[in-house]
Amino acid sequence: MRKRLPVLLLVFLCSITLHAQEYFPKNDGVKTTDNNYTAFTNARIYVTPTQVIDNGTLLIQKGKVVAAGNGVSVPDNSQVIDLKGKHIYPSFIDMYSEFGVQKPAKKGRGRRSPQYDASRKGFYWNDHIMPEKNAVDKFLFDTKKARELLQAGFGTVNTHVADGIVRGTSVLVALDSTDNSDMRIIGQKAAQHFSFAKSVASAQNYPTSLMGAMALLRQMYRDAKWYAAGHAENKDMSLEALNANKDLPQIFDADGYQNDLRASRIAKEFGLQYILKGGGDEYQRIREIKATGASFILPLDFPEAYDVSDPNQAGKVALSDMRLWNQAPGNPAALAKNDIPFAFTLAGLKKTADFKANLMKAIDYGLDKTKALEALTTIPAGLLGKSEVIGSLKNGSYANFLITSGDIFDKKTTLYENWVQGDKHTINDMSLIDVRGEYDLAIGGNTYKLKITGEPAKPKAELKSDTTTLKTKLTYSKGWFNLAFSPKKEGDTGFVRLNSLVTAPGSLSGKAILANGTESTWRATKKSDYEKKDKDDKKDEKTIPEMVPLTFPNNGYGFAQLPKQENILFKNATVWTSEDEGILENTDVLVKNGKIARVGKNLSAGGAKVIDATGKHLTAGIIDEHSHIAATSINESGHNSSAEVSIEDVVDGDDINIYRNLSGGVTSIQILHGSANPIGGRSAIIKLKWGLPADQLIYENSPKFIKFALGENVKQSNWGDLQTIRFPQSRMGVEQVYMDYFQRAKEYDAKKKSGKPYRFDYEMETLAEIINKERFITCHSYVQSEINMLMKVVERFDFNINTFTHILEGYKVADKMKEHGVVGASTFSDWWAYKYEVNDAIPYNAAIMQSQGLNVAINSDDAEMSRRLNQEAGKTVKYGGVSEEEAWKMVTINPAKMLHLDQRVGSIKAGKDADLVLWSDHPLSIYAIAEKTFIEGVPYYDYENMKQRQQSIAQERNRLINQMLEAKNKGEKTQAPKKKEDKHFHCDTEVYGI
The missing domain is CATH 2.30.40.10 (Urease, subunit C, domain 1)
Structure with missing residues (x-):
């Protein structure tokens, strides 16, 4: 008999396989086979967010939707599940995820000096460009994390390695946590990913700034085109991958509206259309956001209220940060109102469990529920080019769907099951009977009042004996109701324990173990169904704070109307x-x-x-020839020449220093690159049109300028002991940098003009403009010997220096500058002796240079000084006897001439x-x-x-503080107050200690 048992068992199992319903429990779900159908009947089915079927049937087979409708014919070999009163939705999609892939470890700082060259051979010259990376090669299914996502309603994620400027391709994954893993990978290369952030895995210095990252992306696209045309001499696996992936969706992690606009400008230049992962502040410039034509991926990580209960601490919080807390939950509604397509992502959330609460908040702040559902289903599916298989319940789609007790965006709704590719994942037991309500509880001659509240799957009990509330604990799982309470009677020291298997609504009865250990029976007779009472309503009530008005820019001194x-x-x-x-x-x-x-x-x-x-x-209006306000970065220090970068890329129209400068009568400024390298970046010349977006501040047909620098900074003599390998390290090396780069530019320009094929190079293009006298140099300078050197160098290439700025030893070489043909000398009024190379500076410098026939301006190089340039100009009357009229010209017409703007301003x-x-x-x-x-x-x-605004700012702060105090009192999460530090840039900002 022992020998026959395995054979009989095998025959029995085969019989089940051939003749039974052909499904078996697997993990926590149901695994359907290839042959059987599953029919879900009598449900409200959201085929798409806008195609809804009442009392419909969803038929699935082999992990896909066969049909959805009212007249669906159910085959004989079907498992039928009656979902009367329940809803079916497509499972959600997160198209910006890091699920199952690990970000590389941060490169150690064990190096004794910076890394300037790439560490890889056969790839692009910059380690932060990695289009050849594929997330599928690093993907490992994370069952625990998948469970979190399933519980939140997600069925599919597009996951990538969030590291680097060009991050490679993502993999589209179904979150099926059963053993059926062969179909999980829906797309091995689903999208190509980008950002402005360097890779943590590489120590390569360049780029060190946002404008450097933008320049690198532009050069990469130019190089890819050159490579695709077959001109490159060497194989480049990075450029090959970039070109191979160009038809995939292109997802850019911009993470904020200003970077949204910057990324869009790059896309427009190269005929691309990025899908932008935003930062949640797009509402602040919604008109410009809409004009990008881009689709967005929006985070739901709304900022927490600040704990402003301490008045001293409350003063730290900037009004703009208070506004962000107040306004950010309205960001999705703002995009929806303006017909800007967007999908939602879990990225940025501290916990996946916060997703629904934040989504509900967005709906409370005006987001339409249909738009919300689209943002989780059809839109991400469409953006990924996978609408035929995910995001809906149309015929042929994967059977990825949710079963809920009602409207999925209702707080009281329970998510029962999340089916992924035909496999069931139980979130809450759908067979669980709702026991909430008010009962009369009888146990062995004693009666109590029992009230059961809370959520159906997590009920709460309140038990009273007469008017005394008893200590009670309730658990309800897998149909078993277990209640324990202390009877509070004389002589009773233990607990009464009740249990019951709930088989029908309103029926609770079973065995009781009394406090003295005696066994008895109990019965609870339902008197009324559960309804939220005023007390419960107040507890769960969400009072949406009144949103403060948006201004341009969105801070206390912004305009309600431009x-x-x-x-x-x-x-x-x-x-x-x-x-x-x-x-x-x-x-x-x-x-x-x-x-x-x-x-x-x-x-x-x-x-x-x-x-x-x-x-x-x-x-x-006053004109500041040398400013560093209104920019998000000033130095690109990764190379000794950064002629390819442009300050125009990083103009910050929201910088409060614009308003402060206006208060000092300043109307135009030149935002200069810093002094990190001999050849710096291109300038931005802007008008201080407070309230307008950054690109509308830049002068139309703006004159072309670039920053050069001499002195300590460029040769790294003050950068620290480890910064000693970048050429140049000496003054003679600085001279050689100029000679080398101008010669290269001359040869580049000659080849370009020859009509022969040439590799477009942004750096050489800029330097060729200088040689061709189409771009003008403003040079950071101090010492006479270096000033003489640069004039001699450029004379060899038949052009001259437009402006020496700082020029604190200009009084020593004013005659030579005049002979050279310098257009202007832009100096400080009375700065001296603040570092070694300005030991010979004197406050009479401006007057002496003017006396020699030079065009002299007084500049700031400082956010504080720039708003009192009128007073700085006045100092030249004292130091050198310059007339008041000529002193005033030093901050008006003289800098206008230097900037070639004197015909305009x-x-x-x-x-x-x-x-x-x-x-x-x-x-x-x-x-x-x-x-x-x-x-x-x-x-x-x-x-x-301005004075009126100061009063209204105080009132608005008080209003927002009261809102945050109210939020804290209601139990909402808060964060500690923190001060927003205004960063004042100077020439050497981000140079020392790099």
């Missing part, structure tokens, strides 16, 4: 023309259509707004831009207040309005 251009007549002003006419008393200035129309006496308004300027002074003359400042007093006086600052006739700053 100011409009005005036609203005200034009457009876003291007009500082900065022209040959000099200073005009009791003079009128008429502004029309953003231009200065007329300057004279007794002008008529002609419908213009009249401003009585009696006793006041009207000047052209810098003086009050008919036909020029109406960039004007109305001062309360003599503009060189420390008592002068810039009452109004106009740019092209638009009032971007008003002193009286």
